[in-house]
Amino acid sequence: MEEERRFLRDILLKSINEKQIIILKTLLTVGNTTLSRVLNNISKAHDIPLSTLKFNASTLTKYKLIEFYRLNGKRYVRVSPLGKKVLSWIEYDRDEAYLQHTDDLDEASMKVKNELREILSKLDGFHLHSSMTCIDIILAILYHRKITNRRLEKTNLILSKGHATPALYAVLKGFGLIKARDIASFSQPGSAFQTHAVKGNPLIKVSTGSLGQGLSIANGIALGMKMNGEEDYVYVVVGDGETDEGQIWEAAATASTYGLDNIILIIDRNGTQLSGETEKIKRKEPLGLRWRSFGWEVLEIRLKSAADILYALIRADEIKNWPKVIIARHV
Amino acid sequence: MEASFREAFGEALLEAGESTRNLVVIDTDVLNSTKTIYFARRFPERFIQIGISEQDAAGMAAGLAISGKIPVLATFSMFLLRSWEQIRNTIARDNLNVKIIGTHSGLSDYLDGASHQCLEDIALMRVLPNMTVISPADDISTRSLFHQALELRGPVYIRLGRDNARRIYRDYDDVTIGNANILVEGDDMTIISCGALVAVSLNAANILGKKGFRPRVIDSHTIKPLDTETIIKAAREASPVFVIEEHNIFGGLGSAVAEIITERTPTHVFRIGVPDVFGTGGRSYEELLRYFRLTPPEIVRRIEGMINGL
The missing domain is CATH 3.40.50.920 (Rossmann fold)
Known part of the structure; x- marks a missing residue:
């Protein structure tokens, strides 16, 4: 069985080229899109001539690895079931490594979630849901840095949804960046470990708590880093509710104007905000299209475990020239 | 002698650009009016155009300060107040090294009327912890106090008029931040x-x-x-x-x-x-x-x- 898969993969790799694999993988992570749109994006992000991509896309169509469908009068494209199968055989080797990460992350996730419950037990579950839905995101960011040899203590992480700061404390403790005694004073007057992020704690470069402001600040850090010649990411975790704020969209336009490809924005699309369902309070959808129209590379994922974020971060690593947003839809 | 606040600021900014290499300027599409245009022409790589979005500009200034720059955020004082909460919650709260210049304050923007005439900024800025608030009287003190503000570490708000600055002082040394x-x-x-x-x-x-x-x-x-x-x-x-x-x-x-x-x-x-x-x-x-x-x-x-x- 094992040998058979290896054999199959080798044959496939002889008939499918790298550019075709990029097209398939990109299509897997985006929502409704037209072929010309996605090829344009890939061309810019990977520096591949558009004509080359068009040729490869026609090959993929011919072998039925991608398929077209109609929606609202538009002709969209997606990976066909056969295409998914082919991709999984090609990615076979990587799957092995991913499985290891998945196991590691699942275990870590359980640990930090227990830690979070413990921290918030003192406060009658202060914003527990908000922290719970983004803790895997924070965990995956730090885990991704670890496996790509980026320094954890240098992480530029802006928690725009500042009320989820307890999730960060739990993850920091999980990675040994803070000790249990550090957070003993959590939420007490004068403590550095407040309910909302305060500058000075490990990984907290800026205080947050007022919604919709994190991306603007991250843009400033990202632009400053580019001016300084520093190569690293600025991660921003944004709640879906706070995209109600106009400032988020001001910042979205700024990031694409300046081509801030060192920004990775992750939207915790948990579907709820303080007073109820997000779509009833103020419409957010189509969220992916909104970000795409602002000039962002959009990776939409179904968030079942922290590993889903990890895979998206690995994908985001390959995209250049564009700011990147991962929309993590909770299943 | 009748001088101009914004001309004095624009020239002082240009001087500071020469001597302070990590100084960056953030504009909200008013560079002609605030006279940051002199800096923009000379140092385009350190001039950041944000468009008509003051709240985003305040966040951008905060981020640039975090990355080690000295951001000068210059816009009409009236519209700067749109970003008061961003200034309060990030720039002032984290004591970030951002220099905020509010031009066209008071009645100086005479023709534009009530929508543009900022008569509230001193109240709103002086209530913020960590904030230094300065209102120079003429062109000489505008230049001098601006340069001094760059030497301070932490947020400073400088309130400027548009033009109509009758000269009072002779020398840059005549004024010192904190001394009436x-x-x-x-x-x-x-x-x-x-x-x-x-x-x-x-x-x-x-x-x-x-x-x-x-x-x-x-x-x-x-x-x-x-x-x-x-x-x-x-x-x-x-x-x-x-x-x-x-x-x-x-x-x-x-x-x-x-x-x-x-x-x-x-x-x-x-x-x-x-x-x-x-x-x-x-x-x-x-x-x-x-x-x-x-x-x-x-x-x-x-x-x-x-x-x-x-």
Whole structure:
């Protein structure tokens, strides 16, 4: 069985080229899109001539690895079931490594979630849901840095949804960046470990708590880093509710104007905000299209475990020239 | 000599660009009006155009400060106030090294009218912890205080008029952040002012002198931290105290002066400014000063009336 898969993969790799694999993988992570749109994006992000991509896309169509469908009068494209199968055989080797990460992350996730419950037990579950839905995101960011040899203590992480700061404390403790005694004073007057992020704690470069402001600040850090010649990411975790704020969209336009490809924005699309369902309070959808129209590379994922974020971060690593947003839809 | 606040700022910014390599400028599509255009032409790689989005600009300034830059955020003081909460929650709270320049403050944007005339900024900025608040009186002090602000670590708000800056000082060394300047010595009343109305106050003092009064005139260009020693001394030696400013009488320099005099050496403090109304358009700055009774003869008349009422 094992040998058979290896054999199959080798044959496939002889008939499918790298550019075709990029097209398939990109299509897997985006929502409704037209072929010309996605090829344009890939061309810019990977520096591949558009004509080359068009040729490869026609090959993929011919072998039925991608398929077209109609929606609202538009002709969209997606990976066909056969295409998914082919991709999984090609990615076979990587799957092995991913499985290891998945196991590691699942275990870590359980640990930090227990830690979070413990921290918030003192406060009658202060914003527990908000922290719970983004803790895997924070965990995956730090885990991704670890496996790509980026320094954890240098992480530029802006928690725009500042009320989820307890999730960060739990993850920091999980990675040994803070000790249990550090957070003993959590939420007490004068403590550095407040309910909302305060500058000075490990990984907290800026205080947050007022919604919709994190991306603007991250843009400033990202632009400053580019001016300084520093190569690293600025991660921003944004709640879906706070995209109600106009400032988020001001910042979205700024990031694409300046081509801030060192920004990775992750939207915790948990579907709820303080007073109820997000779509009833103020419409957010189509969220992916909104970000795409602002000039962002959009990776939409179904968030079942922290590993889903990890895979998206690995994908985001390959995209250049564009700011990147991962929309993590909770299943 | 009649100079211009924004020209003075634009030139000082250009000088600072030469000497301070990590200085960056953030604009919200008003570079022609604020005169950051001189810097933009000379240092395009350090000039950041954000478009008409002040809240985003304040966040951008915060981020740049975090990455080690010295950001100068310059825009109309009125529209800067759209980002007051961002300034409060990030720049002031984290004590970030951002220099905020509010141009066209007070009545100086005479033609644009109430929507553009900012009469609230001193109140809103001086209430923020960590914030230094400065309102220079002329072009020389604008240049000098701006350069000094760059040397301070932490957020500074500098309130500037548009043009109409009558020159008062001769030398850059004449002004120092935190030290109020006694421009005229006197012992039977004190006139405290800031910004463009310092020149008006000097003219008023001149008229008062001819009438036999001996007013002490103080330029309190630094509103926070206030030079309490100079003000308390004046209140003790030359009472009553009149505070003249191009700001709502609520919350401005007059309030700041009244707060400390009431606590330390109670005496009469009269606030002469815009009496809790919005601005209005006019064809010239002088016309507006007349409308709000802030010309030298009107101020003298009001001071005499207040003294008679004591």
